[in-house]
Amino acid sequence: MNAVSAPITRHWHLDARYVPLLITIALFFTMAIAGSIFFDGFFAPQVFLNLLIDNAFLCVVAVGMTFVILTGGIDLSVGSIIALTTMISASLVQQHHISPFITIPLVLLVGSLFGLMHGFLIQRFRLQPFIVTLAGMFLARGLSYLISTESISIDNSVYRFFAETRIPLGSASLSISAVIALAVVLIGMWLAHATQFGRTVYAIGGDEASAHLMGLPVNQTLIGVYVLSGFCSALAGVIMTFYMLSGYSLHAVGLELDAIAAVVIGGTLLRGGIGYVAGTFFGVLILGIIQTLIVFDGTLSSWWTRIVVGILLLSFCLLQQFLEARRATR
Amino acid sequence: MNNNEHKSLFQRIGSHPLLSPIATLLLLIIISSVVNPSFLRITWFDGHFSGSLIDVLNRAAPLMLVSTGMMLVIAARGLDISVGAVVAITAAVAALITDGTYGATHSGLSTLFIAVAGALITATLCGLWNGLLVVKTGMQPIIATLILMVAGRGIAQLITGGQIITIYYAPYFYIGNGFLFGLPFALIIALLTAIGLYVLLTRTALGLFIRAIGLNPVAAHVAGVRSRMITLSLYMFCGFTAGLAGLVISSNVKSADGNNAGQLMELDAILAVTLGGTALTGGRFTVVGTMIGALIIQTLTSMIYSSGLPPQVNLAVKAVLVFVVMLLQSNEFRNSMRAVLFKSGTST
Numbered sequence: 001m002n003a004v005s006a007p008i009t010r011h012w013h014l015d016a017r018y019v020p021l022l023i024t025i026a027l028f029f030t031m032a033i034a035g036s037i038f039f040d041g042f043f044a045p046q047v048f049l050n051l052l053i054d055n056a057f058l059c060v061v062a063v064g065m066t067f068v069i070l071t072g073g074i075d076l077s078v079g080s081i082i083a084l085t086t087m088i089s090a091s092l093v094q095q096h097h098i099s100p101f102i103t104i105p106l107v108l109l110v111g112s113l114f115g116l117m118h119g120f121l122i123q124r125f126r127l128q129p130f131i132v133t134l135a136g137m138f139l140a141r142g143l144s145y146l147i148s149t150e151s152i153s154i155d156n157s158v159y160r161f162f163a164e165t166r167i168p169l170g171s172a173s174l175s176i177s178a179v180i181a182l183a184v185v186l187i188g189m190w191l192a193h194a195t196q197f198g199r200t201v202y203a204i205g206g207d208e209a210s211a212h213l214m215g216l217p218v219n220q221t222l223i224g225v226y227v228l229s230g231f232c233s234a235l236a237g238v239i240m241t242f243y244m245l246s247g248y249s250l251h252a253v254g255l256e257l258d259a260i261a262a263v264v265i266g267g268t269l270l271r272g273g274i275g276y277v278a279g280t281f282f283g284v285l286i287l288g289i290i291q292t293l294i295v296f297d298g299t300l301s302s303w304w305t306r307i308v309v310g311i312l313l314l315s316f317c318l319l320q321q322f323l324e325a326r327r328a329t330r
Numbered sequence: 331m332n333n334n335e336h337k338s339l340f341q342r343i344g345s346h347p348l349l350s351p352i353a354t355l356l357l358l359i360i361i362s363s364v365v366n367p368s369f370l371r372i373t374w375f376d377g378h379f380s381g382s383l384i385d386v387l388n389r390a391a392p393l394m395l396v397s398t399g400m401m402l403v404i405a406a407r408g409l410d411i412s413v414g415a416v417v418a419i420t421a422a423v424a425a426l427i428t429d430g431t432y433g434a435t436h437s438g439l440s441t442l443f444i445a446v447a448g449a450l451i452t453a454t455l456c457g458l459w460n461g462l463l464v465v466k467t468g469m470q471p472i473i474a475t476l477i478l479m480v481a482g483r484g485i486a487q488l489i490t491g492g493q494i495i496t497i498y499y500a501p502y503f504y505i506g507n508g509f510l511f512g513l514p515f516a517l518i519i520a521l522l523t524a525i526g527l528y529v530l531l532t533r534t535a536l537g538l539f540i541r542a543i544g545l546n547p548v549a550a551h552v553a554g555v556r557s558r559m560i561t562l563s564l565y566m567f568c569g570f571t572a573g574l575a576g577l578v579i580s581s582n583v584k585s586a587d588g589n590n591a592g593q594l595m596e597l598d599a600i601l602a603v604t605l606g607g608t609a610l611t612g613g614r615f616t617v618v619g620t621m622i623g624a625l626i627i628q629t630l631t632s633m634i635y636s637s638g639l640p641p642q643v644n645l646a647v648k649a650v651l652v653f654v655v656m657l658l659q660s661n662e663f664r665n666s667m668r669a670v671l672f673k674s675g676t677s678t
Binding site: 074121124125126127128130131132134135136137138139141142143145146149249257260261264270271301302303304305306307309310311313314317318321325 | 409463467468469470472473474476477478479480481482483484485487488491492588597600604610611640642643644645646647648649650652653656657660661662663
């Protein structure tokens with residue numbers, strides 16, 4: 001190492017954590033520009049707002065997932081909890097005629113309790129997060145099957161209001177769900193960067209033992225992230241109920257994979273400790289824009305979405321490994 | 331230590347690793363035969379054994395196959411969540427080859443061999459891909475195999491053109507529906523795989539090496555175990571068994587469905603491996619236990635189907651099973667339970 005290269009490497013070290021995030025944002029804008037050049041009508045405000053409207057539930061789930069992954073864990077139950085939420089909501093509102101204003105807080109509570117159960121088992125008994133949330137995934141899906149195997153459609157006026165109201169934004173418009181999703185992203189950023197909870201989450205992901213020694217509330221925070229993820233899943237379920245106006249036990253099958261993909265593409269390190277809620281937001285937008293591009297193209301079949309997402313996932317994982325290796329060698 | 335005798339008793343009971351899987355399976359078989367009195371009856375029909383028990387064995391075969399591969403990967407501190415996708419890819423490849431798309435003809439058995447070989451090579455290559463990602467880049471196994479899990483179904487649908495391909499090539503049906511010596515051929519494939527593996531693991535040093543990698547990868551490496559090579563081949567074997575399962579499944583239903591073939595198979599396999607007594611943390615594994623674990627899952631499924639309960643209960647019951655098994659495997663849980671028992675023992 002000569003004197004000239006030393007300051008450069010130090011500069012690189014500061015930037016390394018932002019590299020995946022910057023790549024994600026650049027990738028999103030590249031795709032947006034490419035789409036606008038290749039397809040007529042792509043460069044319209046509504047096309048971009050639709051990214052938010054159509055992916056509002058994914059966005060909410062992915063924010064919760066970001067916190068779990070930041071601690072080095074994983075939550076595979078999110079898709080099933082969404083299905084369970086839509087099922088409970090539809091069954092209570094439609095078949096038992098219970099007010100949505102009781103139903104919605106209730107389902108949010110159910111989701112949080114699921115998260116509490118996961119967090120408790122993981123923290124108290126040192127079980128592996130993936131197997132605990134895997135069992136939670138079975139349980140939530142099984143419970144929603146038990147309510148009904150048929151799809152229950154909703155014609156409640158409150159749900160219709162939330163589903164159909166559009167907030168005008170210039171010539172385009174946003175749905176209420178999209179606004180909720182944006183709010184969740186902002187709250188997530190606040191939680192991650194401006195609260196003790198967020199700092200503890202990063203500390204656990206960095207080194208759990210050190211976090212303990214620093215006197216941080218590690219145990220409560222570990223349980224807390226799973227409660228947060230459960231709550232976010234239930235909220236996403238409520239949004240999906242608005243979006244689909246139905247409850248169905250096969251809603252959101254495999255959504256956990258999309259959520260994990262969005263988080264990874266957003267630049268969060270799967271070992272935990274490094275990552276940004278804002279990155280996750282762009283990760284979700286990238287998943288959305290891939291689908292939009294494929295729809296606009298018209299000749300590509302829907303399964304290309306999965307293949308492209310897989311390739312993106314691979315590239316980002318390799319990038320993470322590369323950056324980690326660089327950090328480790330210095 | 332006062333409770334040393336207690337401990338040794340606990341350990342003696344706990345030291346039979348196959349005790350609880352066998353007990354669970356027997357319990358399920360007893361319940362099944364109470365619910366359905368003809369469950370245990372095996373008759374000779376049309377040149378082969380027939381009955382509920384044979385049916386369970388036949389249906390458990392794909393899960394047994396996938397579980398043996400999954401067990402080895404888990405034993406070496408890995409995980410493969412892409413097996414369901416590999417099943418779908420294999421089924422698609424086999425269906426297309428028997429279809430004549432890749433130039434093979436419908437006549438003769440050569441098509442069968444080409445289809446089987448093509449499918450198995452594809453599956454092993456999938457395993458090689460997973461193994462390379464884990465070994466070469468040092469990615470966490472769950473993430474490395476997640477990539478193929480996400481992309482794999484897309485690839486399977488790409489191969490089948492998004493359609494469910496019906497297979498018309500009759501010799502192919504033998505794999506999933508045929509009988510050899512009166513037993514389902516699929517079961518014989520699964521048993522041969524398991525026996526071969528058992529011999530390999532107990533008669534050669536391979537089992538010891540895998541145990542060493544699972545207990546302490548660094549120490550194993552320092553001790554001269556070629557851990558990277560072995561880990562890579564374990565992932566390849568896991569892909570291979572998923573391929574065998576894909577052949578059996580597609581042959582059994584005479585079609586290949588890129589979207590739904592092998593759906594949730596990875597979860598069932600992990601569950602079967604855990605139920606059989608293999609430690610999820612690696613290092614401890616049992617071929618026999620894994621086979622029993624797969625049988626437990628299939629017996630449970632068949633029991634729920636035949637008992638008149640809605641089949642959807644299945645998932646919830648499996649969930650409870652996973653919770654119980656993983657709590658029993660957790661040292662912290664056993665310690666706290668022991669503490670509770672011990673405390674109540676002294677206070678009374």
